[in-house]
Amino acid sequence: MSEKYTLSCLVENHFGVLARMSGLISARGFNIDSLTVSTTEDPTISRMTIVVDADAIKLEQVKHQLNRLIDVIDVQELKEGRFIDRELLLARVNANEKAQATLEQLVKQFGGKIADATDHALVIEAAGDTKTLDRLVEQLRPYTITTLVRTGRIALEK
């Protein structure tokens, strides 16, 4: 059965590493839900946080095979409930003046803010874990979301 898994990988900060990682995952028919890359406290090392749709047995293989890549230093699977995850969301939502007031309230409840505003639209900014942002998106739907951007998950073990 297919589920979502979060892999946190330390890799060499070289060109071509991303292609090796994504190529290996896609070659096994897994969909990458999200993937973030950035340098770590050590500038020669990057961290990739990958959320994949996979089944448990195949995931074990993928972890071993990622580890087999020469440029990969470490692969950790972050288990549900044992890590802190965040992503950033930006959404442009159609809203007249009246709606804008309600939206501002809603966004505040989610710890977000209004990043930009015009007469007929707002750009909403919110950070949080995936589930919280999913809930926010559901609540925004009645207002017609014209553009939605999410960074994908970054995560740290607790």
Added chain:
Amino acid sequence: MMKGAQILVECLKRQGVEIVFGIPGGANLPTFDALYQSTIKVVLTVHEQGAAHMADGYARATGRVGVCVATSGPGATNLVTGIATAFMDSVPMVALTGQVRTSVIGNDAFQEADTIGITRPVTKHSYLVKDVRDLARVVCEAFHIASTGRPGPVLIDLPVDTTIAETEFVYPEQVSIRGYRLQAAPTIQMDAIRTAAEAINTSERPLIYAGAGVLHAGAAAELAELAHKAHIPVTTSLLGLGGFPEKDPLSLGMLGMHGFEYTNYAVAQCDLLIGIGARFDDRVTGKPDEFARRAKKIHIDVDPSSINKTVVVDYPVVGDVKQVLRELNGLVKPLDTRAWLKTLQEMREQYPLTYREKQKLLPQYIIQQISEVTKGNAVIATGVGQHQMWAAQFYQFNTPRSLITSGGLGTMGFGLPATIGAQFGRPGEVVWDIDGDGSFQMTAQELATAAQHKLPIKVAIMNNQHHGMVRQWQDLFYQGRHAQSRLNPVDFVKLAEANHCVGIRVEQKADVRGAIERAMSITDRPTVIEFMVEEVEDLWPMIAPGKAHDQMLGTYESLKEAGGVPQHRHIEPDEEAKLSLG
């Protein structure tokens, strides 16, 4: 100050490279110019695919890293089949490709291809060297990665300006790759080894299933010690043949799709299967759920990603096969397996390998004769197809690195260039290519390379004017519709002679032995024997895809009625005089 190409060649020399295979072209002229002025032997091949297979054959025959060299674009893409072949069979290889100059990479320049991108899924690792100061380190890392842990091909893409640029030559005496340390030298897992030893010590019907990992690790002696100490019979995968002498009474030969009937029954009946340096390939396991279904399973492998990949095992042991076996041998006790061995001996007698005599020549008979004449001491390379499986069945492999065959990728055309590479690696030895007419033609142009170097290779073409394996599957599974499996007749004697080789045609059984002996006596050039064999001969036994090991087709029982004669294959090579199969 030294030029990049000179640094490359100096590093190759320090890595112990004596020979490279390849073709020059626009983007690797500096490299060939530096090689030309060095002591390294350069073998010009006809096609880059030939160069890759030669490097592969050389590596499999010697255990050293094989090196092939090609130019950018088409030169590099022509290597790809050979690199993929080496990757699937874990063969240590370094491929050096030319690349357009760094300033035009990505501009669709003349003879440009994204070689790193194209080869990414079929290499263990690859490098694009944009700065000449990285070159020495990269070459040393490439050889280290290719030859350690689970071996494999590493590609170095060299833009032409990198090979021309100059820098101070500093040879890195040590290689340090932080993401690779553990793979190169896995920690010994004593707890896992103890658990495995306990499983062996309490088993009643143990069976060793050994793969090419035994050969890569140079662990044939340790494997033999385990088998003899604990009295455990040994079967091998196709690529594992030679890792345990087939003349040993404990040898059960090859298992799997075209393995021996009694061997596959042994797999179905054993209570403990000990996989050593083998990857439970689908051609070995058949239906994974049914594979050795009565057995607990141990799996010893250097590569953690091989474990639980197709078959879930009970006792995984990650580590260098040689080291693990040494530890294990200290812990296993002599087992009383007499009842089990007696059962196996009875099955061996009851379900022997067989074929029916026919009017025309049969490949099985020819291979038996090659096995006898060479006393099982030759190096045998093969193409891919029926002849390959018959070679595995009817040639008796007794020493490591005596069979050179494309198991994983199943690359037709592998035989001839691999034979050439093996002969370069083992110049004093007899090297045969057992090939099919379909496979052979895919790289037949390399006869010119063999003749150029006066290599005494011997090529035995089983000419059935078919893609025989395809034809057999069409008969079995496609109601006999022979879609494109029949080949145009080719005069292989003329083809041999046109390439300055000796060509011999054999049509009669009575002439087989003489032709093989004649080939053995020719030592100054290649010999090609075209055997005109039965066109429609099936390969048995066979586990149909997705079936279990005790549900074979073409069993002895089924062929006996039609005149199948038991073939006594397990013989001492020096007893061959006593044997008369003719």
